[in-house]
Amino acid sequence: MFLTFPPPPQLSGYVRMFWVFEYDVPKGEPYIYRSMADGCAEMVFHYKGRFTGLDKAKGCDHLAILHAQSSTHSRFITHGSFGIFGVYLYPTALPLLFGLSSSSFSNQMPELPAFLGREGSMIQEQVLMAGSHEERVRLLSRFLIRLTRRRKQEVNAAHIAVERIIETEGQINVQQLASEVSLSTRQFERRFKEFSGFTPKLYTRIIRFHRALSAYGDSQRSLTEIAYDCGYYDQSHFIHEFREFSGYHPRQYFFGRPEGIEYRES
Numbered sequence: 208m209f210l211t212f213p214p215p216p217q218l219s220g221y222v223r224m225f226w227v228f229e230y231d232v233p234k235g236e237p238y239i240y241r242s243m244a245d246g247c248a249e250m251v252f253h254y255k256g257r258f259t260g261l262d263k264a265k266g267c268d269h270l271a272i273l274h275a276q277s278s279t280h281s282r283f284i285t286h287g288s289f290g291i292f293g294v295y296l297y298p299t300a301l302p303l304l305f306g307l308s309s310s311s312f313s314n315q316m317p318e319l320p321a322f323l324g325r326e327g328s329m330i331q332e333q334v335l336m337a338g339s340h341e342e343r344v345r346l347l348s349r350f351l352i353r354l355t356r357r358r359k360q361e362v363n364a365a366h367i368a369v370e371r372i373i374e375t376e377g378q379i380n381v382q383q384l385a386s387e388v389s390l391s392t393r394q395f396e397r398r399f400k401e402f403s404g405f406t407p408k409l410y411t412r413i414i415r416f417h418r419a420l421s422a423y424g425d426s427q428r429s430l431t432e433i434a435y436d437c438g439y440y441d442q443s444h445f446i447h448e449f450r451e452f453s454g455y456h457p458r459q460y461f462f463g464r465p466e467g468i469e470y471r472e473s
Contacts, residue, residue: 209470212344217352221300223247225344228470229255229290240283240467242274243420244452246373246403246413248296248312249274250319250347252334256289271319271331275301275312276404278413280454282466292334292343294351297373298403299366304354309404326350364388364395365402369410377415378438381407416452419445423461423468430457 208229214222232238240258252271259268261282276298301309305323319327330350337343368384384407385395399407419437422428428436434445449457455465 210340212340215348215352217355218348221297221304221351221355223295223297225340225347226293226295227291227340228293229288230469231288232285236286238285238289238467240285241454241465242277242281242283244278244280244413244416246276246405246410246417247298248276248301248309248404250294250296252292252331252343254290254292254335254337256285256287258283258285258289269318270335271327272316273312273319273322275315275317276309276413277314278405278409278452279314280452282454292340294347297369299369301404302402303358303366304351306358308401310400313404363398363402364390365398368395368399368407369403372407372411372414376418376437377411377413379411381411412448413452415439416448419449419457420453420460426462430461433457433461 208227210227212225212227214224230238239261250271251274253269257268257270261284298309301307301312319331321327323330330347333346334343337346365388368388371384371387372379381395382392385392388395390398396406399410403410405413415438419433419439422433422436425433430445431442434442437445439445439448446457449455449460453460459465
């Protein structure tokens with residue numbers, strides 16, 4: 208089961224959605240989940256079951272974590288049924304809500320209490336003990352709305368640029384974007400990295416990759432068609448980037464049986 212919940216209007220600039228992923232793992236079998244490179248961060252709560260990191264993945268065995276924006280793929284394993292509740296954040300939420308540079312958290316998964324202190328421990332306990340997913344949405348919405356009131360929220364050029372890249376699904380020129388927000392390329396790159404965690408070029412590549420991921424399940428399109436639709440100049444370029452961000456050859460992802468894909472099939 209995979210469910211999503213929209214954020215309240217007050218959080219629409221910080222939260223893309225709330226989500227739930229539950230799965231009954233057959234007894235005696237392992238379940239491996241693979242996370243892909245992602246331009247957005249997530250607050251993740253394991254209210255049922257626990258995962259352990261494979262390869263070089265670390266930090267996922269905590270009850271609640273901040274899974275920051277990532278430029279790499281990671282693999283996690285569990286041996287029992289699980290339930291996960293998440294808050295899918297825009298990367299700019301880290302500086303705007305928490306007063307922290309996104310770049311200092313890129314490719315990391317800190318435990319929520321370590322990241323937020325006493326408040327992190329409290330919201331972790333409340334979310335894990337909640338009786339329904341709707342209650343979890345309410346609890347986290349109230350918590351995040353309180354954070355918006357603590358800091359003066361200023362929409363700056365980097366914030367606008369991140370939104371533009373997401374809106375265009377990575378189909379935008381970085382130099383053009385810098386010109387649109389009236390900054391030199393150097394100024395733009397420095398501010399953008401602070402608010403997104405990555406350089407504009409890398410961030411654009413990751414968002415374009417996510418556009419390609421969304422084609423999963425569309426058996427009518429060839430890899431070449433998917434590549435061109437997503438702005439890749441040829442299939443070899445598409446294969447190279449897809450492998451870098453997912454660990455898969457795109458043929459294996461789209462036409463094989465990739466790990467942990469059940470949430471896309473719910």
